[in-house]
Amino acid sequence: MRHDPLVKMSTQKFAPAALAAATILATCGANAAAAEDSDSLELKNRSIGYVLTMRHWAIYQTPEAKEECPQGFNDGPREQFKLLYPEDGTNWTLLETQLERESEVWHPGTEKEPYPFYEVEGTTSIGLNLDGQVDAIDFISPEGDEGIDNQLYRAIGCIANFRGPDGTAYHFENNYMQRYNYNRFVIEITGVDDLVNDDQVTLTTYRGLDGLLTDASGRDFIPGGTQRIDMRWGKEFIQSFKGKIVDGVLTTEAADLNMPWSVTFKTSPVMYLKDARFQLKLTPDGAEGLMGTYVDVHDWYYHATVGWSTHHQSYGQESSPSMYRALRRLADAYPDPETGENTAISGAVDVKFSRAFVVHPDQEIAADDAEMEAEVASTRD
Amino acid sequence: MELRGVSKLLKTTAILVTSIAFVAQANADEYWQSADSTAAEVYVEEPMPPGFRVERNELEGPVFADAKGRTLYSWPLERLRNGDLGDRQNDASTCTDEVQTVNTGLMSPYPGGLELPDLETRPSCVDVWPPVLAAADSEPLGKWTITEREDGSKQWSYDGYPLYTSILDINPGDVLGGSKFREGADSPVVRKPVGPSPLVPPELAVTVMFTGRMLVNHENYSAYSWDGDAPNKSNCHDSCLKTWEPVLAPETAQAQGEWTIIERSPGIKQWAFREKPLYTRPGDTRLRSLAGSDSDGWHNVYTQQVLAPPKEFTIQDARIGHVLADSEGMAIYVYNCGDDAQDQLACDHPDSPQAYRLAICGGGDPDKCLKTWPYVLAPEVSSSESSLWTVEYIDPKTGRWASPEQSGALRIWAYRGRPVYTFSGDQRPGETRGDAWGEFYGARNGFKAFWLRDDFLGNAG
Numbered sequence: 001m002r003h004d005p006l007v008k009m010s011t012q013k014f015a016p017a018a019l020a021a022a023t024i025l026a027t028c029g030a031n032a033a034a035a036e037d038s039d040s041l042e043l044k045n046r047s048i049g050y051v052l053t054m055r056h057w058a059i060y061q062t063p064e065a066k067e068e069c070p071q072g073f074n075d076g077p078r079e080q081f082k083l084l085y086p087e088d089g090t091n092w093t094l095l096e097t098q099l100e101r102e103s104e105v106w107h108p109g110t111e112k113e114p115y116p117f118y119e120v121e122g123t124t125s126i127g128l129n130l131d132g133q134v135d136a137i138d139f140i141s142p143e144g145d146e147g148i149d150n151q152l153y154r155a156i157g158c159i160a161n162f163r164g165p166d167g168t169a170y171h172f173e174n175n176y177m178q179r180y181n182y183n184r185f186v187i188e189i190t191g192v193d194d195l196v197n198d199d200q201v202t203l204t205t206y207r208g209l210d211g212l213l214t215d216a217s218g219r220d221f222i223p224g225g226t227q228r229i230d231m232r233w234g235k236e237f238i239q240s241f242k243g244k245i246v247d248g249v250l251t252t253e254a255a256d257l258n259m260p261w262s263v264t265f266k267t268s269p270v271m272y273l274k275d276a277r278f279q280l281k282l283t284p285d286g287a288e289g290l291m292g293t294y295v296d297v298h299d300w301y302y303h304a305t306v307g308w309s310t311h312h313q314s315y316g317q318e319s320s321p322s323m324y325r326a327l328r329r330l331a332d333a334y335p336d337p338e339t340g341e342n343t344a345i346s347g348a349v350d351v352k353f354s355r356a357f358v359v360h361p362d363q364e365i366a367a368d369d370a371e372m373e374a375e376v377a378s379t380r381d
Numbered sequence: 382m383e384l385r386g387v388s389k390l391l392k393t394t395a396i397l398v399t400s401i402a403f404v405a406q407a408n409a410d411e412y413w414q415s416a417d418s419t420a421a422e423v424y425v426e427e428p429m430p431p432g433f434r435v436e437r438n439e440l441e442g443p444v445f446a447d448a449k450g451r452t453l454y455s456w457p458l459e460r461l462r463n464g465d466l467g468d469r470q471n472d473a474s475t476c477t478d479e480v481q482t483v484n485t486g487l488m489s490p491y492p493g494g495l496e497l498p499d500l501e502t503r504p505s506c507v508d509v510w511p512p513v514l515a516a517a518d519s520e521p522l523g524k525w526t527i528t529e530r531e532d533g534s535k536q537w538s539y540d541g542y543p544l545y546t547s548i549l550d551i552n553p554g555d556v557l558g559g560s561k562f563r564e565g566a567d568s569p570v571v572r573k574p575v576g577p578s579p580l581v582p583p584e585l586a587v588t589v590m591f592t593g594r595m596l597v598n599h600e601n602y603s604a605y606s607w608d609g610d611a612p613n614k615s616n617c618h619d620s621c622l623k624t625w626e627p628v629l630a631p632e633t634a635q636a637q638g639e640w641t642i643i644e645r646s647p648g649i650k651q652w653a654f655r656e657k658p659l660y661t662r663p664g665d666t667r668l669r670s671l672a673g674s675d676s677d678g679w680h681n682v683y684t685q686q687v688l689a690p691p692k693e694f695t696i697q698d699a700r701i702g703h704v705l706a707d708s709e710g711m712a713i714y715v716y717n718c719g720d721d722a723q724d725q726l727a728c729d730h731p732d733s734p735q736a737y738r739l740a741i742c743g744g745g746d747p748d749k750c751l752k753t754w755p756y757v758l759a760p761e762v763s764s765s766e767s768s769l770w771t772v773e774y775i776d777p778k779t780g781r782w783a784s785p786e787q788s789g790a791l792r793i794w795a796y797r798g799r800p801v802y803t804f805s806g807d808q809r810p811g812e813t814r815g816d817a818w819g820e821f822y823g824a825r826n827g828f829k830a831f832w833l834r835d836d837f838l839g840n841a842g
Binding site for chain 2: 077078081091092093094095097098099100101102103104106107180181182232233234236260262264265266267268269270302306307309310311314
């Protein structure tokens, strides 16, 4: 990869919103400068950075799906098309078939469909207790924790596309996340005195600008890469979370978060997460765990339809109109003040990060200045 | 907070405040050329059969045209999901006078054999794309050859591909039927305007961007020029060369027209275009990058650029780059559509079937369409330097062109003869939630944001 020479900040053209973000970063830099003599070997200036290398909606799977999908998996666009418009000699028109289906994709309704939709029936789910309560609709985690909020799993868990390892959405969402720098998601944990126990740290999210560092095989991601922060176009992805580390596990408070989440060809959708929070096992080389979150039903749905066309959805029997109805049925948060209907759904994301060295724009300038000074000095000599 | 941290904060803030003031003007200068500019792409002159000529288009550059100035197009074979369509090279035309009645099913996942919309008024391929017929005594010349159509008539081909004109092109220089712009994956098989090759050295090429025809090197990395250079003299040395790499000319290179050669040092030659030495930027991690123009005094290089769009339009920062927006900062979208019939006719125009657009924009409901994807209204007093932007009148209920006097007609902006839209789901300036909305990510039947710059995904070129 061609190494990007550092562009001086004075030549950057930022929109006004960047001013606030840069202020935050400069302040962090100042704090970091004050703590250079931390005793921690893993940390640099009481900070540690990670870059996302794996991301899936958390789907708890049992062998052959017998527990969660006893009735099998759902039909997708092709199967539903055949049911709705059978080859019985009828002279079907494009308008009453394909365009009707695409109308349903982009402007879905909630009336009952003439075929079944299978929701997850099991009681176990990966996830977090988002609301601090144990409700009848909640799951139990594989570790036995009650009150797990993951109704999104109930909606999509029996759709083949979302199931690992070879559901096409499961595979390609992650693949494109790894390939496209648009999706480069970086977290920097600051104020860290101890990576095992620390009662007050801050996790800040950014979009990075660099590719992922792999080993020689190209298959596995390894720690030690550099991630420059996108302060030009990625301001909406910056968010800070207060957190604590207990026995090596970081948990954060909740905040809304925009995540770059492109799936395929030239698309640039964003996942708008509400009350997102992190639960990550931290090591000097990486971090792994969960993000728990609510997502507005329409935001999640249109992200799925913009990001994955009917053609690609059909690979894994993912029917957008059916999925929309399930999302509306199973939404469990953010009631509409007028109708009382829930507008957001709980979910969880399996995530894995590699250690990365986070480079902020002011650090780029400092490095560039140092290089220039060295060059000038050498000419004097 | 340490003084060092405060100093750094103040320095950062001061730099940003200074930069912000120049954002809008600086960006606009990079994207269009002045209406007073005479910059136009020089092309390789080649012999043409009698009656053919070259016309110039603001976006497409030089294009071949017939005696009446109508742009010539070809329809090269392209792969669809389930098969290929278009004309094969060095073969006869597949564009016939047969009116197609059903779709092919070549675009997954929907099957073929479905009756097409508006069948009673559907034209044939040749109704929309009249073949460029050759007189009985015509003779091939260079890349210009002649093939025989099914009905025995003779048709001109260029570079082996049969040629057509478009019924959408009215005035000489119009290129409304198709574009040289790179189509995305899963686009319809489109017709493209045919033109002479740009006059560039082998080390360089011209690539099509949404805002003009840009110089790149043979590996598709952007070429740049620097205000710090003098005419035909490079002042980029020492530390400058760590960031910018001269586009070298071989020993045997010869200057021609707008292309000159400067000798940086004995035996080391560099290309210059319009007296400006050219460079690439090793730091460009993407092909056809515009990132180098962020450096003060450095510019991407174009053979020609489009002129400015309507005066009230704005440029907004978005999550991947710059997007063209209306006066309120709401992103502007174009609508793309091509059907899946054997002749892959376009459905992106008010004269074409509206069923496709209505399905996507409003579930078949025109009122919902207007609410979800409103047209970009043109103020009574509005103007555009660019000929690509025109004011039209539309019937919002039918999506068809209207007369100005028609009751309920909307006065709207059109780009290349087609309406443009904003998206009701965009909640603030620069948002592009509607980008890729529709079948196949907006390429087949859907909406795409008007990207001027895309640093991540290649949407702008």
